[in-house]
Amino acid sequence: MQGTDNDGAAVLTLNAGSSSVKWALFRTGSPPVRLAAGKLERIGLRDGMLTVTDVATGRSDRRTIQVADHAAAVRVLVDQLAQGGKGWAIRAIGHRVVQGGSRYADPVVLSTEVMEELHRLSPYDPEHLPAEITLIEAFGKQFPRAPQVACFDTGFHQQLPRVARMLAIPRRYEKQGVRRYGFHGLSYAYLMEELERVAGPEIARGRVIIAHLGNGASMAAVRDGKSLDTTMGFTPASGLPMSTRSGDLDPGLFSYLSKTEGMTAEQFQDMVNARSGLLGLSEISPDMRDLLEQEGRDARAAEAVALFCYQGKKWIGAYAAALGGLDQLLFSGGIGEQAPVVRTRMCEGLEFLGVRLDQAANEAGADVISTPGSRVTVRVMHTDEELQIAQSIYRLLGRHAEH
Numbered sequence: 221m222q223g224t225d226n227d228g229a230a231v232l233t234l235n236a237g238s239s240s241v242k243w244a245l246f247r248t249g250s251p252p253v254r255l256a257a258g259k260l261e262r263i264g265l266r267d268g269m270l271t272v273t274d275v276a277t278g279r280s281d282r283r284t285i286q287v288a289d290h291a292a293a294v295r296v297l298v299d300q301l302a303q304g305g306k307g308w309a310i311r312a313i314g315h316r317v318v319q320g321g322s323r324y325a326d327p328v329v330l331s332t333e334v335m336e337e338l339h340r341l342s343p344y345d346p347e348h349l350p351a352e353i354t355l356i357e358a359f360g361k362q363f364p365r366a367p368q369v370a371c372f373d374t375g376f377h378q379q380l381p382r383v384a385r386m387l388a389i390p391r392r393y394e395k396q397g398v399r400r401y402g403f404h405g406l407s408y409a410y411l412m413e414e415l416e417r418v419a420g421p422e423i424a425r426g427r428v429i430i431a432h433l434g435n436g437a438s439m440a441a442v443r444d445g446k447s448l449d450t451t452m453g454f455t456p457a458s459g460l461p462m463s464t465r466s467g468d469l470d471p472g473l474f475s476y477l478s479k480t481e482g483m484t485a486e487q488f489q490d491m492v493n494a495r496s497g498l499l500g501l502s503e504i505s506p507d508m509r510d511l512l513e514q515e516g517r518d519a520r521a522a523e524a525v526a527l528f529c530y531q532g533k534k535w536i537g538a539y540a541a542a543l544g545g546l547d548q549l550l551f552s553g554g555i556g557e558q559a560p561v562v563r564t565r566m567c568e569g570l571e572f573l574g575v576r577l578d579q580a581a582n583e584a585g586a587d588v589i590s591t592p593g594s595r596v597t598v599r600v601m602h603t604d605e606e607l608q609i610a611q612s613i614y615r616l617l618g619r620h621a622e623h
Contacts, residue, residue: 230255230308232301232366233609235316236355238347238493239263241293244606245301245308252610255308258300263287272300290351294358312617313359313368314609316406318348318456320372321397327375327612330356330368338370344397345455347493369616371609376405377440377447384449402450404432408440410608411552411601416445418587419548419597426547429539431532432603433562434553435463435506439532441539449542451535457492460531463506466496467531498524508555508562529565536566540573546596549575552603560585567598 228247235242240261246252258272268287273280287293301310314327321341328334335356342349356368377385385400387393408430416424428442437460440450451459451467461467469492477483483491491500499506501524504514508525515522540546551563560582567575574595582589590598 228308229311231312231314231610231613232310232359233314233316233606233613234297234355234359235605235609236290236348236352238351239265241290241297241355242606243297243300244610245310246607246610247308248311248614250611250614252607252614254607254610256301257606258297260285260287260293260296263293264289270296270300272303290354291358294355294362298362310363310366312613313363313366314613315352315356315368315370316373316605316609317352317370318373318403319345319401320370320374320378321401322378322399324370324372325375325378327369327371327616329616330360330370334370341397346489347456367617369609369613371406371612373403373405374401376408377402377450380447380449387454398454400450400453402438402440402447403452403456404436404438404440404450405447406605406608407432407552407603408442408447408450410605411550411603412442412445414601415548415550415599423548423597427540427543427545428548428550429536429543429546430550430552431536431556431566432553433460433532433551433556433559436465437462437528437532437553437555439535439539441542443543449539460535461501461528462497463508464494464497464499466492466500498528501527508559512559512561525562526565529562532562532566533568533570536570537573546573546575549590549596549598550601551599552601557585557600557602560589563589563598563600 231246231248233244240259240263242259244257245255247255254275256275260270262268266286268285269282270285271280271282287296319341321337323337338349338353360368380402387399411430412424425444430440430442432438436456438450438452441448457465459467474488477488497506498508498511502511502520504518504521505511511521511525515525555562563582564577567577575598576591576594577589577598578591585600588597588599590596
């Protein structure tokens with residue numbers, strides 16, 4: 221796959237989750253051009269799924285596949301790259317790395333020093349970091365001549381105001397790195413660049429709330445292009461309820477469950493990350509599409525949707541207060557982009573903030589879904605973390621990735 225100097229130069233992006241890996245291959249340049257893409261889901265389960273998308277036609281092929289773990293996923297991904305990236309030489313590899321701690325914010329070329337820090341940070345996010353480290357090490361062996369770049373999901377929030385990043389626990393823990401970090405930073409960075417592109421720099425410097433609503437869901441309050449606050453904190457399990465994550469919980473719940481059910485820390489971790497959220501509430505599905513389809517005939521589905529929308533509305537109000545008003549409200553992510561009823565319910569009752577939706581535009585998924593007279597411009601924007609990673613590689617390595 222490394223090819224010869226006559227091959228076209230490409231960069232590979234890898235976006236690893238706890239049980240999935242998304243990959244994309246980009247032709248280098250500014251802007252990078254997507255050549256191929258795919259997704260490997262449900263790693264470690266019998267009903268794993270591999271999806272490969274033909275970028276030229278937009279068609280996707282899906283098949284079931286059983287992959288034991290992220291190490292085994294490497295072979296599958298390399299095979300897919302061999303098929304989808306023929307004639308292209310991988311000159312650099314970019315990884316979405318969920319946690320950069322207090323030390324790393326900007327994209328950085330992975331070195332022994334950086335890897336040692338990522339290993340040290342693994343206990344911060346055991347759901348994601350070990351899988352990401354596995355992929356970094358495996359692809360380093362597979363493509364030893366290609367520099368690897370870490371793009372940190374915490375980077376966008378690295379300069380949170382101190383009052384927004386503190387936790388009200390004994391101060392000694394802050395010295396150990398225990399604080400609010402925030403996540404989905406690659407998505408937020410991409411969306412702010414897009415907002416500046418489509419609306420201009422003055423608009424992008426205004427008071428902006430971004431709702432990244434997908435399997436993982438969070439919101440961020442942004443002013444002057446900088447993150448002032450965000451719903452996720454020390455881990456991605458906090459903040460809004462999500463597909464399978466609980467969102468914010470009373471910390472006393474763990475003590476209660478440990479006493480009444482003998483629940484261990486590991487079991488509690490599994491519950492709040494994999495068995496809570498929409499899935500736990502509905503007892504049906506973690507997928508918002510399934511719940512919207514069934515909410516009319518199943519009270520559990522209806523309540524799960526209602527809580528998700530209520531919490532979203534509440535955070536919008538809170539962040540409007542933190543910003544001192546609101547100019548732009550952006551919906552993104554799978555739910556944010558594809559569920560007009562969720563957008564409607566989160567915006568209902570926010571007229572006092574100046575939010576007024578154009579229901580026809582909202583149903584159509586238009587770029588702007590607010591009325592012409594709305595004081596707040598409400599937008600639907602597609603996010604692209606993989607493209608953000610590819611752009612970061614190009615900016616960091618420049619033309620070195622092309623030769």
